[in-house]
Amino acid sequence: GEDVEQSLFLSVREGDSSVINCTYTDSSSTYLYWYKQEPGAGLQLLTYIFSNMDMKQDQRLTVLLNKKDKHLSLRIADTQTGDSAIYFCAEPMYSGGGADGLTFGKGTHLIIQP
């Protein structure tokens, strides 16, 4: 499968913005996704971006896509303690259609300092 890379840890103060970065390898991916996983829990889809978009905003979340550099970022504004989790970026393994499995990055642990 394709490689999706993320840094492992990010520490921010409560109330600051968090920016989680991801690089992917498959330029043909139709959609790119951000998932959140809290300890011992399943994966929750936070947001997604279509490959022909540069930016998508959804309340406190902003996704930026630089297709030329294959770089995806997730910005969380006004980070709260409830945002503490592991954040995974993901892309479809194949064409992005049908029952495509997802390739996940290693995940970024977001740590919130009071």
Added chain:
Amino acid sequence: AAGVIQSPRHLIKEKRETATLKCYPIPRHDTVYWYQQGPGQDPQFLISFYEKMQSDKGSIPDRFSAQQFSDYHSELNMSSLELGDSALYFCASSSGLAKYNEQFFGPGTRLTVL
């Protein structure tokens, strides 16, 4: 709203035993995916089914098999269990009609092989 149901939530087996994990997708979802997440790892795609037919295959070992039944539930059968099979197994479901193939994840089954 109804979510993906997985059973059992926890399972303890001995080496060389067999295990069966069950997944009940969200009502009216026709696509099911299986993922394996080892400790501290990202989820790895195993296999998917669309309308009861195998769709995509990822890193599923030959010792594992899966199927989707007429009521769309799916079962993952694991034989000759090894210590390395200890992991969290997630099932996800989606609707083939969904534009961006959003996969809804279940809470997972934690398999421990002793």
